[in-house]
Amino acid sequence: LDAYRRDLEIFSDLCGKESIFDIDRNIINMYVRTLKDKKYAPTSVMRKIASLRGFFKWAVSVNIINKNPASTLEQPKVPKRLPKVISLKEIEAMLHNNLTPLQSVIVELLYSCGLRVSELVNLKVSDIDLNSKYVRCFGKGSKERIIPIGNKAKDAINNYIPIRDLIIKKYNTETKKLLISDNGRLVTRQDVYTFIHNQGKLIHKNISPHTLRHSFATHLLENGADLRIVQELLGHSDVSTTQLYTH
Numbered sequence: 001l002d003a004y005r006r007d008l009e010i011f012s013d014l015c016g017k018e019s020i021f022d023i024d025r026n027i028i029n030m031y032v033r034t035l036k037d038k039k040y041a042p043t044s045v046m047r048k049i050a051s052l053r054g055f056f057k058w059a060v061s062v063n064i065i066n067k068n069p070a071s072t073l074e075q076p077k078v079p080k081r082l083p084k085v086i087s088l089k090e091i092e093a094m095l096h097n098n099l100t101p102l103q104s105v106i107v108e109l110l111y112s113c114g115l116r117v118s119e120l121v122n123l124k125v126s127d128i129d130l131n132s133k134y135v136r137c138f139g140k141g142s143k144e145r146i147i148p149i150g151n152k153a154k155d156a157i158n159n160y161i162p163i164r165d166l167i168i169k170k171y172n173t174e175t176k177k178l179l180i181s182d183n184g185r186l187v188t189r190q191d192v193y194t195f196i197h198n199q200g201k202l203i204h205k206n207i208s209p210h211t212l213r214h215s216f217a218t219h220l221l222e223n224g225a226d227l228r229i230v231q232e233l234l235g236h237s238d239v240s241t242t243q244l245y246t247h
Contacts, residue, residue, distance in 0.1 A: 007051035020059065024069050028052065032073075046075050082247055083214035090203045091215060097202055101160040102179065106192060107199075108153035109135070110209050114216035114234055115147075116140075117189050117209040124176040125161075130154055139235035147233055217245045 014031050015023060031052075035045050049070075056070045091111055099107065109115050109123070119137040127136045133149045149157075164180055167173065171184025179187035192209050200207035213234070220230050231242040 003047065004051045004054070007048045008055055010048070011052060020065060025072075028070055028073060042076055049073055049075055080244060083218070083244060084207070084211050085215040085218045086203070086205055086207060086211060087215075088219060090205065091212075093203050094199050097199065100182075101156070101163050102181070102187070103195060104156040105153075105160045105179070106187075106195065107212070108150075108156045110192075110196070110212040111216050112150050112153045113137075113147045114213045116213060117192050120209070121177070121179060121187055121189055121192060123178040125178050126176065128157060128178065130157060137235075143235055143237075145232065145235045214245070217242070221245055 011031055014034060015027060018027065032045065032049065035048060040048070053070045053073060056065070056068045059065045060068045091107075095104070095107060106120065109120055110117070113135055115123075115135075115137060116139065119139055123135070123137060128149070129135075130149070133154060135147050135149055136144060137147065138144050164178070167180050167182065167184055168175070173180060173184045175186060177186055181187055181191065196207060196209045196212070200211075205211075217230050217234055220233070221227070227239065227242055227246065230245070231239050234242060236242045
C-alpha cells in the first residue's frame, strides 16, 4: 500500500493541477518516458504502471471517471534475474553471530520458513503452533498458508516468548504481534531490513530479508524437495515463478 501510494503521488506531482477528468493517454505516456529518463529500474517502472492501471480501473468502477486512460497501457518486458542466494555455511555463520533471542527468531523464520518480511512482521503469537510445529501466515492477496517449523526455529521461538512477555509487562504493550523490540515497540519491516543488511556485512554480502527466502527455496531444491511443495511453501500462485530457483 505504501509503495502504491508513493507511485500515485509521483504521478500526481507530474500532473500538477490537471484534473483526473483531463488525464489522457498522452499524459500517461509522458509519465512513463519521464520514469525511463530518470533511469528507474524496469521492475520499478512495471510496478508504477501497475499502480496507475489499478487506480484508473478503480476510478471507473466507482464512477469517478467514464473512461480508463490506462486500459491499453502495456507492461514493459522485464528480464528475469536469478534470485540472489547465500550458502548454508553463510547462514550458519549468521546464526552464530551472538544474536539476541529476537534476532534469532527473525533469521530462523525468514530462512527456515521462507517468509516474506511483511509476513514476518505481521505474525501473531496465535499464528504459531509449537506443539504441532507449524506457522500460519497470510501472504499476497491475504492467501493463507501453513508452513512447518523445524526444531531450531521452535527452540528460538521458545527462548524468545518469555522475554517478549517480560517486555510486554514492562511497557504495558497491548499487541498480539509476535515480534516486539526491547523498547516495547513493534518490529517494522525497516527494522528487519536494517538488521539483515548489517548481518550481511559481517559475511561480506549485500543481502536483504528476501535473500533468506531465496536461499530457503534454493537449498530445499538442492536437497531433493519437490518443486510443487516448494511452490506451496513459498505461496507462489504460479509454478513458473518457483521454477526460477531450479536455475
